Amino acid sequence: MPIVHEIKRRHTHVVVWEVSETTEELLQILNLDAQQQAKFNELTDKRQREFLGIRACFHYLKIEGAILYEESGKPYIKSNHHISISHSWGKVAFAISKFAVxxxxxxxxxxxxxNIQQKFIREDEAVFIEKKKLDDYLHVIWGIKEAQYKLHDGNLWSFLNHYRTQPFKYNYNHQIICEIIDEEHHTQYYTAYYDRIKDGFYLIYVLDNIL
Structure with missing residues (x-):
């Protein structure tokens, strides 16, 4: 099974799985139950492969049960652990943690x-970005804010007003403090992690925990 990246911490487990097998091969490996098969049959071809990628991560991590969804679309499982999922160009990233993630x-x-940096880079973030590593900083900060948005259930929508990344040095600080600022201007602090992984992808996850 093509796990292309894996991170294990005491409280968090992250895997990235590359969807390289055929749909038929995946179905043989995963042996979906009747409920999962019914859900699978409702999906488009692209969504089917994403669904199988998520199930493959479940299989690898030995997680039992179904993925459930809040009204907002946020995924969860019947457990005292939290989960989060992301897809990009044939890769599925999956995190399970004791903390909201x-x-x-x-x-x-x-x-x-x-082209979109003006939509998410604040003035107090632009000042610490190294010009020669501009693309790396932009991808990491964008990924942090996307992960924060998911963690906060999508309730705060402005990447400029509601999310802030504290200064860091790319490829030196792999643990970053970031903030969510609510409508009453109260600030909550979180810990973000990032990695550059296979095929030049950026992997970012945020925990509701200051370590």
Whole structure:
């Protein structure tokens, strides 16, 4: 099974799985139950492969049961652990943690990320970005804010007003403090982690915990 990246901490387990097998091979490996098969049959081809990728992560991590969804679309399982899921270009990133968690995986797309930087880079973030590593900083900060958005259940929508990444040095600080600022201007602090993984993808996850 093509696990291309794995992170194990005392409280958190993250895997990235590359969906490289055929749909038929995946179905043989995973042996879906009747409920899972019915859900699978409702999906488009692309969504079917994403669904199987998530089930493959479950299989690898030996997690039992179904993924359930809040009204907002946030996934959860019947457990005292939290989960988060992200997809990008044939890769599925999955995190399970004792803490509330949000995860994001991003393909390296320099032109696209530069074109939208004004939508998510604050003035107090722009000042610590090294110009020669601009694309790396943009992908990491975008990924942190995407993960925060998922962690906070999508209730705060502005990547400029509601999410802030504290100063860090790319490729030196792999543990970053980030903030969520609510409508009453109260600030909560979180810990973000990032890695550059196979095929140039960026993997970022955020925990509701200051370590």
């Amino acid at each position: 949000g995860i994001d995986i991003e393909k390296n797309r320099p032109q696209k990320i530069r």
